Amino acid sequence: MTVQKPVPPQRLSLHWGVDEDVEEISRYTYGGYHPIQLGDVLPPPADTEPSNSRKYRILSKLGHGSFSTVWLASAQHHSASGRYFAIKVCVANADPQRELDVFRLLSSDEGRHVLRLHDSFTIDGPNGTHAVHAFNVLGSFHIVARLARPHWNPRDLCRQIAQGLAFLHRHGVVHGDLHMGNIGVSMPQLDDIIEEDLIDRFDPPECTIVFPRQTPARPESLPPYLVPPTHISELLLKPTAELHIELLDLGNAIIVGSSSAPPACTPAAVCAPEIMFEQVTTSVVTQSATTASDIWALACIMYEIVFNVVLFHLASHDDYLLGKMAAVCGKVPPSWRSFWDSNEHLRKLDISQEAADQKWQRKIDNSSARKGGALSREDFVIFCDLLQRMLKIDPSDRLTIEEVLAHPWHTQTADNSI
Numbered sequence: 001m002t003v004q005k006p007v008p009p010q011r012l013s014l015h016w017g018v019d020e021d022v023e024e025i026s027r028y029t030y031g032g033y034h035p036i037q038l039g040d041v042l043p044p045p046a047d048t049e050p051s052n053s054r055k056y057r058i059l060s061k062l063g064h065g066s067f068s069t070v071w072l073a074s075a076q077h078h079s080a081s082g083r084y085f086a087i088k089v090c091v092a093n094a095d096p097q098r099e100l101d102v103f104r105l106l107s108s109d110e111g112r113h114v115l116r117l118h119d120s121f122t123i124d125g126p127n128g129t130h131a132v133h134a135f136n137v138l139g140s141f142h143i144v145a146r147l148a149r150p151h152w153n154p155r156d157l158c159r160q161i162a163q164g165l166a167f168l169h170r171h172g173v174v175h176g177d178l179h180m181g182n183i184g185v186s187m188p189q190l191d192d193i194i195e196e197d198l199i200d201r202f203d204p205p206e207c208t209i210v211f212p213r214q215t216p217a218r219p220e221s222l223p224p225y226l227v228p229p230t231h232i233s234e235l236l237l238k239p240t241a242e243l244h245i246e247l248l249d250l251g252n253a254i255i256v257g258s259s260s261a262p263p264a265c266t267p268a269a270v271c272a273p274e275i276m277f278e279q280v281t282t283s284v285v286t287q288s289a290t291t292a293s294d295i296w297a298l299a300c301i302m303y304e305i306v307f308n309v310v311l312f313h314l315a316s317h318d319d320y321l322l323g324k325m326a327a328v329c330g331k332v333p334p335s336w337r338s339f340w341d342s343n344e345h346l347r348k349l350d351i352s353q354e355a356a357d358q359k360w361q362r363k364i365d366n367s368s369a370r371k372g373g374a375l376s377r378e379d380f381v382i383f384c385d386l387l388q389r390m391l392k393i394d395p396s397d398r399l400t401i402e403e404v405l406a407h408p409w410h411t412q413t414a415d416n417s418i
């Protein structure tokens with residue numbers, strides 16, 4: 001989501017401390033989050049047009065982002081009990097149109113690996129008018145990674161994520177915020193559970209009571225309590241089950257060629273070097289994410305899935321990370337040269353294709369020496385060949401997503417399901 005104008009933070013602190021997993025209370029202000037309580041029905045009856053009978057009852061919290069809170073809700077208007085949606089309630093000063101425009105471009109496709117938008121409407125509240133989107137509910141890939149890693153097929157997971165990205169790029173959409181947190185796992189089994197049974201499976205949430213130390217200027221802006229997320233994937237996904245991956249959070253997605261594309265905001269650990277360089281050298285980012293920056297992020301994610309470690313550790317937007325990127329790619333781009341030579345840390349680094357190749361070779365040797373892994377030495381050789389073609393410091397040299405999918409890593413029959 002894009003913020004149209006900054007929200008002046010309402011300085012508030014609460015008695016009894018706040019759970020780290022919940023949203024910032026000061027964002028419940030005019031233009032910010034909409035206060036929601038468990039059991040609320042959206043849209044509220046007063047906002048519902050007579051012709052429209054949709055009703056989503058909020059059952060638990062799924063998460064929050066900078067621009068929304070996301071809730072598990074049951075659709076009361078469906079004839080069968082147990083039809084669930086992830087209800088994303090956007091901050092009031094977000095621009096909902098871009099995300100909707102993106103979803104409009106994505107034609108339906110049964111086997112697709114991208115989240116689906118099922119419904120969309122607006123609600124009015126004390127903090128303004130909020131766009132509300134109803135998506136299919138996804139489990140967290142992070143949590144599934146913890147539970148299911150010993151059982152999964154890394155090649156298949158990489159392929160599904162790449163197919164999700166290919167679907168977007170084919171429709172002229174750049175994801176723009178691809179990272180592990182924006183990868184979800186389908187949960188078709190959810191709809192087989194009736195509402196009462198589902199709620200019985202959750203522990204009662206340990207909500208933070210909203211009792212401000214100061215009298216708030218607009219008490220009606222605040223919810224009575226903050227709800228921590230319920231990790232439904234932990235409850236419902238069987239570690240041994242086959243995983244169907246879907247990419248989520250198209251709030252930062254960009255339609256290729258759009259004149260109103262916002263600046264890129266990818267987290268440092270998966271941020272492409274051209275964007276990182278601008279951030280480090282000017283402290284701002286003006287350029288937008290591109291299909292090539294999505295490919296860089298995809299390579300970082302695939303690396304983490306296959307090797308079970310992140311490619312760029314403790315990554316933050318700094319010159320140190322630029323050095324690591326150049327080392328992985330074996331090249332300093334000419335446009336970085338004057339900055340590079342004037343930087344004491346960077347100019348001492350040994351950057352060459354030979355040094356980079358040696359590092360990749362060591363990675364292959366160490367990984368294939370580990371006993372009991374799912375992949376053979378040959379698999380690692382092929383995988384690292386693919387990564388090296390995706391992790392090019394010059395964005396125009398990176399493989400396209402169709403080339404990624406056509407690489408032997410993806411086209412070889414996966415006989416390594418474990």
Ligand SMILES: Nc1ncnc2c1ncn2[C@@H]1O[C@H](COP(=O)(O)OP(=O)(O)OP(=O)(O)O)[C@@H](O)[C@H]1O
Pocket residue numbers: 001062063064065066067068069070086088115135136137138139181184248249250251252
């Ligand atoms: N379809 C879904 N199913 C389950 N949980 C979801 C779903 N969509 C979002 N979530 C949860 O809500 C969180 C916030 O969602 P999302 O990232 O879309 O919000 P955002 O406000 O656009 O955030 P960001 O700050 O990343 O731009 C996610 O990290 C995830 O935990």
